Amino acid sequence: MVRPEEIEGMVDALGAVTHKEIVELVQELAYTREEDMPEVEDINDLLEKAVNEHLLEIITSKELKGTDEEDEEEKEGNVEEEDKKDSYYIxxxxxxxxxxxxxxxxxxxxxxxxxEVDPEKLAARFSKELENSIIKLRDEIGIFASGECGGDDTSIDLPTLEQRYSDLLNLYYDYDSWIEGGFPDMENEILSISKQIDALGAAQDI
Structure with a gap:
C-alpha cells in the first residue's frame, strides 16, 4: 500500500488533484509495483486522516489559476453536488x-x-476559514459566559474553550507560516480570545 508521504508527493507534483485522480494514481502505482490493488475505502481513510492532520488541504477550482468569474457563475445551481465534483487536494x-x-x-x-494554485485566492480562502473559526469560538465564549448553555451547547465548559482556543492558535500559526504573506493582522485578534477565557476562569476562581 502506498504510504501517506507518497500521496503527498503525488499531490505536490501535480499541484492540485481530484479525489478520482488520487484513487487512480494510487491504484496505478500499486499495479506498476505488482502490489495488491488497494480498495477505494482504504484510500479514503488515508485521505481523511491526511486532511485531519493538515498533511493535505481541500480547495475548489476557485483557488486555481485560470478560473474566471464566468466559469464560476456557470457552476451555480446544485451547490451540494457541485462541491463533491469541484474539490481538489493540495x-x-x-x-x-x-x-x-x-x-x-x-x-x-x-x-x-x-x-497551479493561485496564492492570493488561496490566502483569501484560508483567511475566511480562520475568521469563521474565530467567530464560532467567540460565540461559544459568549454562550458560556451568559450561562445559557443548553441543547447542543451543554458540552461547552472552560476546559473545552481552552482546548478549542489552543487548536485555533496552532492552526493559525500553521497557516500563517504556510500561506504566502501569512495573516499578520489576525494574530492580535486571536490572542485577545485568550484574555477572554482567562477572565472567565478568574471569575470562577479557577
Whole structure:
C-alpha cells in the first residue's frame, strides 16, 4: 500500500488533484509495483486522516489559476453536488512529501497535467476559514459566559474553550507560516480570545 508521504508527493507534483485522480494514481502505482490493488475505502481513510492532520488541504477550482468569474457563475445551481465534483487536494502545512520513483511513469500513463494554485485566492480562502473559526469560538465564549448553555451547547465548559482556543492558535500559526504573506493582522485578534477565557476562569476562581 502506498504510504501517506507518497500521496503527498503525488499531490505536490501535480499541484492540485481530484479525489478520482488520487484513487487512480494510487491504484496505478500499486499495479506498476505488482502490489495488491488497494480498495477505494482504504484510500479514503488515508485521505481523511491526511486532511485531519493538515498533511493535505481541500480547495475548489476557485483557488486555481485560470478560473474566471464566468466559469464560476456557470457552476451555480446544485451547490451540494457541485462541491463533491469541484474539490481538489493540495499539500498542507504539515506535509513532508516523498516522491515515488515511478511517479512520473504513472502520471504519463494517466495523462495528468499539473494545475497551479493561485496564492492570493488561496490566502483569501484560508483567511475566511480562520475568521469563521474565530467567530464560532467567540460565540461559544459568549454562550458560556451568559450561562445559557443548553441543547447542543451543554458540552461547552472552560476546559473545552481552552482546548478549542489552543487548536485555533496552532492552526493559525500553521497557516500563517504556510500561506504566502501569512495573516499578520489576525494574530492580535486571536490572542485577545485568550484574555477572554482567562477572565472567565478568574471569575470562577479557577
Amino acid at each position: 499539500i498542507g502545512p504539515h506535509a513532508f512529501p516523498d516522491f515515488p520513483f515511478d511517479l512520473s511513469e504513472v502520471i504519463d500513463i494517466l495523462k495528468l497535467d499539473r494545475r
